[in-house]
Amino acid sequence: MISEERLLKVLLAPHISEKASISVDKFNTVVLKVAKNSTKHEINNAVKKIFNIEVDSVTTLNIKGKRKRQSNRTIKQKNWKKAYIKVKKGHNIDFIKQSE
Numbered sequence: 187m188i189s190e191e192r193l194l195k196v197l198l199a200p201h202i203s204e205k206a207s208i209s210v211d212k213f214n215t216v217v218l219k220v221a222k223n224s225t226k227h228e229i230n231n232a233v234k235k236i237f238n239i240e241v242d243s244v245t246t247l248n249i250k251g252k253r254k255r256q257s258n259r260t261i262k263q264k265n266w267k268k269a270y271i272k273v274k275k276g277h278n279i280d281f282i283k284q285s286e
Contacts, residue, residue: 193232196224201268213272216279220246220269229269239277245270 198219200206206217220229226244233241247270251263273279 188231193235196221196228196232216271218269220267222267237279240274242272242274
């Protein structure tokens with residue numbers, strides 16, 4: 187059993203991009219930035235626990251940090267991990283809850 191503290195540290199932030207917004211509409215998939223040392227099983231449990239939804243599948247990608255030039259030197263951005271979370275039909279993740 188994974189501790190509750192660990193589950194809260196697994197999910198970092200939603201990843202917002204053009205491709206991510208298309209995947210939400212077409213494939214009912216949410217894209218999140220996750221901790222680099224997290225596993226698919228931990229991500230699955232964290233999403234179920236935090237958002238109270240059913241997850242169909244989890245796909246993860248390790249993204250290599252880009253090299254950026256700043257005047258006469260190069261700076262490397264950090265490597266990070268991205269997770270595509272396919273949600274079962276009828277379920278939806280709402281990051282901003284509407285208060286009525």
